[in-house]
Amino acid sequence: MSSDPFERPRAANGRAPDVFKTGGWIPMRQHRDVDEVDFAIVGTGAGGGTLAARLAEKGFSVVAFDAGPYFRPLEDFASDETAQEKLYWNDPRVVQGADPIVMGGKNSGKTVGGSMVHFAMVSLRFRPEWFKARSTLGYGADWPIGWEEMWRYYDQVERDLSISGPITYPWGPPRPRYPYRPHPMNAAAEVLARGCEAMGMKWTPTPLATVSAPRGEAHPCVYRGFCRFGCSTNAKQSTLNTYIPRAIRAGAEIRDLAMVGRIETDAGDRATGVHYHRDGQWRFQKARNVIVAGYAVESPRLLLNSATDRHRDGLANSSGLVGKNLMTQPNQAVYGKSKDEIRWNKGPPSLAITEHWNYDDEKDFHGGYCWMGQGPLPIEWAKTMTTSRGIWGDELRLAMQDYNYQVGVKMVGECLPSENNRVELADQKDRYGLPVAKITFGWSENDKALIRHALDQMEMSMEAAGVTDLFRQEEDANHLGGTVKMGDDRRSSVLDADCRSWDVPNLFVCDGSVFPTVGGVNPSLTIQAIALRTADRIEQLAAHGDL
Amino acid sequence: MTERSFPGYDVLDKRDTPSWNDATRSAIDARLAVPREPRFFSSDEFATLEAVCDRILPQPADRQDPVPLAAYVDAKIFSGQLDGYRFDKLPPQGEAWKIGLAALDHEARDRHNARFRDLSRADRDNILREMQQGRLEGDHWQGMPLKLFFMKRVVHDVTDAYYGHPTAWSEIGFGGPASPRGYVRMDKNRRDPWEAAEGKPGQEERALVENKHVV
Ligand SMILES: Cc1cc2nc3c(=O)[nH]c(=O)nc-3n(C[C@H](O)[C@H](O)[C@H](O)COP(=O)(O)OP(=O)(O)OC[C@H]3O[C@@H](n4cnc5c(N)ncnc54)[C@H](O)[C@@H]3O)c2cc1C
Ligand code: SF4
Numbered sequence: 001m002s003s004d005p006f007e008r009p010r011a012a013n014g015r016a017p018d019v020f021k022t023g024g025w026i027p028m029r030q031h032r033d034v035d036e037v038d039f040a041i042v043g044t045g046a047g048g049g050t051l052a053a054r055l056a057e058k059g060f061s062v063v064a065f066d067a068g069p070y071f072r073p074l075e076d077f078a079s080d081e082t083a084q085e086k087l088y089w090n091d092p093r094v095v096q097g098a099d100p101i102v103m104g105g106k107n108s109g110k111t112v113g114g115s116m117v118h119f120a121m122v123s124l125r126f127r128p129e130w131f132k133a134r135s136t137l138g139y140g141a142d143w144p145i146g147w148e149e150m151w152r153y154y155d156q157v158e159r160d161l162s163i164s165g166p167i168t169y170p171w172g173p174p175r176p177r178y179p180y181r182p183h184p185m186n187a188a189a190e191v192l193a194r195g196c197e198a199m200g201m202k203w204t205p206t207p208l209a210t211v212s213a214p215r216g217e218a219h220p221c222v223y224r225g226f227c228r229f230g231c232s233t234n235a236k237q238s239t240l241n242t243y244i245p246r247a248i249r250a251g252a253e254i255r256d257l258a259m260v261g262r263i264e265t266d267a268g269d270r271a272t273g274v275h276y277h278r279d280g281q282w283r284f285q286k287a288r289n290v291i292v293a294g295y296a297v298e299s300p301r302l303l304l305n306s307a308t309d310r311h312r313d314g315l316a317n318s319s320g321l322v323g324k325n326l327m328t329q330p331n332q333a334v335y336g337k338s339k340d341e342i343r344w345n346k347g348p349p350s351l352a353i354t355e356h357w358n359y360d361d362e363k364d365f366h367g368g369y370c371w372m373g374q375g376p377l378p379i380e381w382a383k384t385m386t387t388s389r390g391i392w393g394d395e396l397r398l399a400m401q402d403y404n405y406q407v408g409v410k411m412v413g414e415c416l417p418s419e420n421n422r423v424e425l426a427d428q429k430d431r432y433g434l435p436v437a438k439i440t441f442g443w444s445e446n447d448k449a450l451i452r453h454a455l456d457q458m459e460m461s462m463e464a465a466g467v468t469d470l471f472r473q474e475e476d477a478n479h480l481g482g483t484v485k486m487g488d489d490r491r492s493s494v495l496d497a498d499c500r501s502w503d504v505p506n507l508f509v510c511d512g513s514v515f516p517t518v519g520g521v522n523p524s525l526t527i528q529a530i531a532l533r534t535a536d537r538i539e540q541l542a543a544h545g546d547l
Numbered sequence: 548m549t550e551r552s553f554p555g556y557d558v559l560d561k562r563d564t565p566s567w568n569d570a571t572r573s574a575i576d577a578r579l580a581v582p583r584e585p586r587f588f589s590s591d592e593f594a595t596l597e598a599v600c601d602r603i604l605p606q607p608a609d610r611q612d613p614v615p616l617a618a619y620v621d622a623k624i625f626s627g628q629l630d631g632y633r634f635d636k637l638p639p640q641g642e643a644w645k646i647g648l649a650a651l652d653h654e655a656r657d658r659h660n661a662r663f664r665d666l667s668r669a670d671r672d673n674i675l676r677e678m679q680q681g682r683l684e685g686d687h688w689q690g691m692p693l694k695l696f697f698m699k700r701v702v703h704d705v706t707d708a709y710y711g712h713p714t715a716w717s718e719i720g721f722g723g724p725a726s727p728r729g730y731v732r733m734d735k736n737r738r739d740p741w742e743a744a745e746g747k748p749g750q751e752e753r754a755l756v757e758n759k760h761v762v
Binding site for chain 2 (some may be wrong): 075077078079081083085088089090091092093095096100101102103108187190222224225226232233338340342343345347377379381382383386392394396397398401403404438439
C-alpha cells in the first residue's frame with residue numbers, strides 16, 4: 001500500500017505520482033514562491049487541469065494548486081461507496097432556500113483532477129442554439145461565444161479524452177466520429193432503449209469518457225460500475241490521468257494539498273499572486289496572471305474572500321454578479337421494477353441516453369432535458385428509496401432486496417438563471433479560518449414545469465418498456481454553474497468571452513461557473529472546450545502584448 | 548412482500564479474488580473492525596441510539612453478527628467526517644443527534660413514563676413516524692425541523708451505515724467490490740459466476756451450489 005495521500009503532499013521534490021504505475025513517479029519542474037510564474041491556477045479539475053496542460057504546452061510557466069490530494073487510482077481507490085467519500089469536497093458549506101442543494105459527493109470533488117475523478121463520464125455537446133439562447137430561443141442569456149467555434153473545441157476534447165461513442169449521433173449538426181467504439185449496452189440501457197422506441201423517440205449509446213479499448217497505459221473499462229467513486233483501473237479519462245500528466249510533461253507544476261485562501265492585488269487593478277496553505281503554513285506565490293478554476297461554489301467564494309478596500313464587494317465584482325445566478329441541473333428520476341434480473345450495478349451507469357427533449361421545442365416552458373440509464377450502488381439506492389418513498393424499517397429492508405430487478409432513468413435538465421439563487425459567504429469559518437460558502441437555491445416556476453414534463457415523459461417510457469411499481473424521485477439536483485458568468489457587457493457579466501475579468505485584466509476564471517446558461521446536458525465537455533479555447537485566446541493575447 | 552434469499556452467498560468470500568484490490572481489502576477490514584463502544588456519545592445516549600437504529604433498520608432476529616449500526620453513526624461523528632453541507636436549519640451532525648436522542652427520551656417519558664429504549668417496537672415506531680411527519684412538539688426539540696432531521700440525518704446516517712456493510716450487500720444479492728475484475732455478462736438475466744445466485748422458489752438448492760462457487 002502506498003503512503004497516505006492526505007498526510008503530506010505527493011507532488012514535491014521534483015516529482016509527481018505516475019498515475020499509471022504502482023509506486024511510479026514522473027519528473028516535475030518546480031518553482032519557488034518568489035519566482036513570478038506566468039500563471040497561478042487555482043483548481044486542477046475540468047477547467048484548471050485542462051488549462052494547465054494547454055498553457056504549459058504553449059510554453060508558459062504554470063503552477064496549478066489543488067486543495068485536495070494527489071491520488072494514485074491503482075493503489076488508492078477502493079471499490080466502495082463509503083471509503084471513496086475521500087474524493088469529495090466534504091468541508092462545511094451551508095445550504096438553504098426553498099430547495100437546498102445537497103453538496104458533497106453529489107456535487108463536487110476535492111482532488112487533483114477535480115470532480116471528473118468521480119464524474120459519471122457522460123460527455124455531451126451543447127445544442128448549438130443554447131449558445132444564443134436569448135436571441136434564438138427567447139430565454140436565459142446569450143453566450144459571448146458561437147457554436148461553430150465551440151464545435152471545433154469539442155472535436156479537440158473528444159480526441160484528447162478518446163471518447164467512446166456511436167458512429168452517428170442522432171441529434172444536432174454533424175460531428176466527427178467518436179474516437180473509440182461505443183460500449184456494449186447493459187440490461188438497464190436496453191430498458192431505456194425499449195422505452196424510447198415505444199414512445200417513438202431516438203436513443204443512442206452514450207458518448208462516454210471511458211475507453212472501450214486500450215489507450216496508452218490505460219486499460220479498457222472492465223464494467224465494474226464504481227465510476228462515480230473513482231475508477232481504479234484508469235479506464236476513465238478524467239483530468240487526473242489525461243491533462244494533468246500532459247501538463248507536468250510540458251513543464252507545469254502541480255501543488256496538491258494546497259488551499260488558496262486569497263488572491264492578492266496591487267494598489268491598482270492587477271492581481272500579483274495567491275496566498276495558499278500547504279505543509280501547515282500560509283505561503284505566497286507570485287504570478288503575472290491568476291486563473292481561478294475552483295467550480296461554481298469555490299470560485300465565487302475565493303473572489304468574495306479576496307475583497308480589498310478597493311474591491312469592497314469582492315474581486316472582479318463591479319457588476320455585483322459574483323456568486324449570483326447559481327444554476328444546478330434538475331436530476332429527477334423515475335424508477336421501477338423489471339421482471340428480469342437487471343443488475344444495474346454492472347457497467348458505467350449511463351450506457352444509453354435520449355436527448356429527444358433537448359431538440360423538440362413543442363413544450364410550454366423554456367429549456368430542455370435529456371435522460372439516461374442509471375445504476376446506483378446500494379447506499380445511493382437506499383437514499384433514493386428513503387427520500388422519495390419515505391420508507392424505513394422492515395419496509396425498506398424488504399424493498400432493498402429487489403435491488404437486482406430495479407431499473408430507471410434520470411434526467412439532466414436545464415435550470416434558468418435567477419439572481420435569487422446564489423453563493424455568498426457565511427459567518428461560519430473553515431479549518432483555514434476562511435468564511436465558508438452559503439448556498440441559496442430554489443426552483444423557478446419554469447424549472448418546476450420542466451421537471452414535471454420530464455417526470456411524466458420518463459414515467460411513460462418506463463411503463464411502455466414494461467417496468468412496474470414505478471415511483472418518482474422528485475428531489476435531486478446536480479452540476480453547478482452561473483456564479484461567475486461570461487458575457488458581452490461588463491455591467492451584466494463578470495468575465496468577457498476569454499474568461500477574463502472585466503475589472504482585473506490579469507485575472508481569469510475558467511470552470512463551470514462561467515456558464516451564462518447550463519443547457520440540458522452534463523457540463524464537463526463544455527467546460528473543457530472552453531478551457532481549450534481560453535488557452536488559445538491567452539496565447540493570442542500574449543502574442544499581441546495584451547496580457 | 549416476502550424476503551428474497553441468496554442461500555450461501557457471502558460477499559466476503561470474494562475477499563481474496565480478483566474482485567477485490569488491496570485498497571478495498573483494507574477499507575473493508577477497517578469497517579469490520581469498527582469499535583463497538585461509543586466514543587462520541589455517552590453510553591446513555593448510545594443506548595437510545597441503538598434503540599433508534601433497531602427500528603430504522605431492523606435486522607433478522609437469527610442474524611449471528613448484526614451490523615453494529617450505532618457504532619458506525621458514532622464513529623462517523625467521532626472521526627469528524629463531514630457531509631460537505633449542512634442545512635441552515637439543522638445544527639451540526641453531532642449536536643443534532645444529541646438533541647434528537649434526548650428529545651426522543653423526553654417523548655417516551657411524557658407518553659409512557661419510560662426510556663425510549665424500553666418501549667415496545669410499535670411504540671418506538673409510532674414516535675419515529677410522528678417525527679417523520681413533523682407532528683412532535685416541544686422545547687426539547689430545540690426548534691429542529693423534524694422532517695428534515697428524521698430523513699436527512701437519522702435515516703440518512705443509519706442507512707448509510709447499513710448499506711455500506713458487506714452483510715447488507717449479501718442480503719440484497721449485490722456483487723460488492725469489483726476491481727480489477729469487473730463484470731463480463733451485461734445482458735438481462737445473465738449472471739457472472741462471481742455474482743450472487745438467487746434462491747428463487749424451487750431453485751434454492753441450485754443457488755446454494757452456485758453460490759459456493761462464487762469466488
Ligand atoms: C457525482 C458526479 C457525477 C458527474 N457526472 C458528470 C457527467 O457524467 N458528465 C459531465 O459532463 N459532468 C459530470 N459531473 C460534473 C463535472 O464533474 C463538473 O461539472 C466538472 O468537473 C466541473 O469542473 P470545474 O473545473 O468547474 O471544477 P472541478 O472539476 O470540481 O475542479 C475544481 C477543483 O478546484 C479545487 N479547488 C477549489 N477551490 C480551491 C481553492 N481555493 N484552492 C485550491 N483548490 C481549490 C477543488 O479541490 C477541485 O479539485 C459530475 C459531477 C459529480 C459530482
Ligand atoms: S465501469 Fe469502467 S469506467 Fe467505471 S469505474 Fe469501472 S473500469 Fe472505470
